[in-house]
Amino acid sequence: MFKKIKNCRICKNQDLKKLFDLGNFHLSGIFPSSKNQTIEKGPLSLVICHACGLVQLGHQYDMKKLFGDNYGYRSGLNGQMISHLHGFVDEVMGLKNLESEDLIIDIGANDSTLLSRFPNNFKNLVGVDPTGNKFKDFYPNHIKLIPDFFSAQSFKEEKAKLITSFSMFYDLEDPFNFMKEVSEILHDDGIWVMEQSYLPLMIKNNAYDCICHEHQEYYCLSQIKYMAFKVGLNILDVSFNEINGGSIRVTLGKRDGEKKLLVNNILNKEKRFRNISTYNFFLNNLKNHRENLISLLKDLKEKGKKVVGYGASTKGNITLQYCGIDEDLLPEILEINDYKFNRFTPGSKIPINSEGEEKDVDYKLILPWHLKDSFLEREKEFLKKGGKLIFPLPYLEIIGH
DSSP states (O other): OEEEOOSOTTTOOOOEEEEEEEEEEEOTTBOOSSTTOOOOEEEEEEEEETTTOOEEESEEEOHHHHTSTTBOOOGGGOHHHHHHHHHHHHHHHHHSOOOTTSOEEEETOTTSTTGGGSOTTOOOEEEEOTTGGGGGGGSOTTEEEEOSOOOGGGGSSOOEEEEEEESOGGGOSOHHHHHHHHHHHEEEEEEEEEEEEBHHHHHHTTOGGGOOTTOOEEBOHHHHHHHHHHHTOEEEEEEEEOGGGSEEEEEEESSSOOOHHHHHHHHHHGGGGGOHHHHHHHHHHHHHHHHHHHHHHHHHHHTTOOEEEEOOOHHHHHHHHHHTOOTTTOOOEEESOGGGTTOBOTTTOOBEEETTOOOSOOEEEESSGGGHHHHHHHTHHHHHTTOEEEEOSSSOEEEEO
């Protein structure tokens, strides 16, 4: 199911240095239907390339297994994520002169939340996603779905005016070839907007739950610029946001107009992320966080308080496994995605139930902590009644009256 890598995923250099190893984890994106179902596991260790500085998983996993029928994430279930994706579409519609017949491609389209925001008269919208068949019922008739991994071969007839790839560029076995193929199908006047977890923000926010089997690369802007230059793309804009524990959004295109001053300022700030000491400090923070979270849950249990998890998620499964939290400390996890009802978390084997069915709960541990605003809004009544919410990251925080 996995093998140790020998070369950097983007520059193919063999000089890879191990940074740290979180341990062996069950595949975090799979939610078994029974406690006894066997879920494969493998190491989560990070290495850094001496040549280009890319931080990446030290092992290669079978993507078809990671993004198979059991893959559980769906964009359209969370108000904060819907607002984020729709906000992007509104912004790009205001900035770029897109016509209704222009080809627009969303790679990693999931349930079409992003594409569905475009006006209904836009008839040349295409979503590409290997898990697409699972979400095809959420696709309006005017949006074409390609339920497979992205390939330029699917777009020989027409160049795209807009290509988007949100939270998927770090999932690639060969990101350089992916970028090359995107460049091939991009119109000379088109733009490609990518967004994914940003290594410096992941470190700053202690967001170790971003480290999972499907996230193969952990990017700084410097590696994106390195690849973009090789395939003839320019960086037209860069911005940052707090989605998914801290993300970078990069706009690329074939035309001139690179924001050299902005890019160079960011590259200068990224230099310390080539130092091993940066990652030693990060790892020490994670160990302290684990001790504090376990101590809190044990203390609440001893006091007779009922604590449940909230949000059965890929990232949450990393937190549970890294901290060794099981049904003893967290008897159930509440969820809004009906696909996950009556299933279990991988490794920790905690039952997943529908939200609203819980009784006499004192505390809710919010596993998708990066969607904090959504949970605070959703749990207003729970908080008014004296309930408390625990956000494990970026630092341990309890919110309640």
